[in-house]
Amino acid sequence: MEHNIYLYILVMALVTYIIRMLPLTLIRKEIKNKTIRSFLYYVPYVTLAVMTFPAILSETGSIWSAWAALIVGIALAWMGKSLLQVSVSACLVVFLLELFLV
Numbered sequence: 355m356e357h358n359i360y361l362y363i364l365v366m367a368l369v370t371y372i373i374r375m376l377p378l379t380l381i382r383k384e385i386k387n388k389t390i391r392s393f394l395y396y397v398p399y400v401t402l403a404v405m406t407f408p409a410i411l412s413e414t415g416s417i418w419s420a421w422a423a424l425i426v427g428i429a430l431a432w433m434g435k436s437l438l439q440v441s442v443s444a445c446l447v448v449f450l451l452e453l454f455l456v
Contacts (some may be wrong), residue, residue: 397411 387390414420423444430440 414448415452416455419448419455422451423447 366417385394410424411417414423426439426447427444428441435443
């Protein structure tokens with residue numbers, strides 16, 4: 355059983371290495387295609403959103419406090435507030451709603 359764990363870790367490491375190595379070895383020139391550059395620009399933001407969005411809605415005690423914090427966070431981000439202001443405000447909304455409504 356323990357042997358399988360090391361095999362799994364080795365396979366994951368190889369897959370991760372190959373995925374990161376191939377673009378570096380195959381693409382040597384600057385990417386000038388506007389569509390591909392735009393796609394690559396947004397990849398980190400989309401990845402972050404995909405990783406955090408499910409946690410936003412499932413990690414609170416109530417789905418309503420999660421949605422309220424999400425709406426407040428989106429509104430503050432849309433108004434250009436800093437990441438610290440957005441996150442603290444969202445946490446405060448969850449805290450207050452769960453304190454008084456639950």
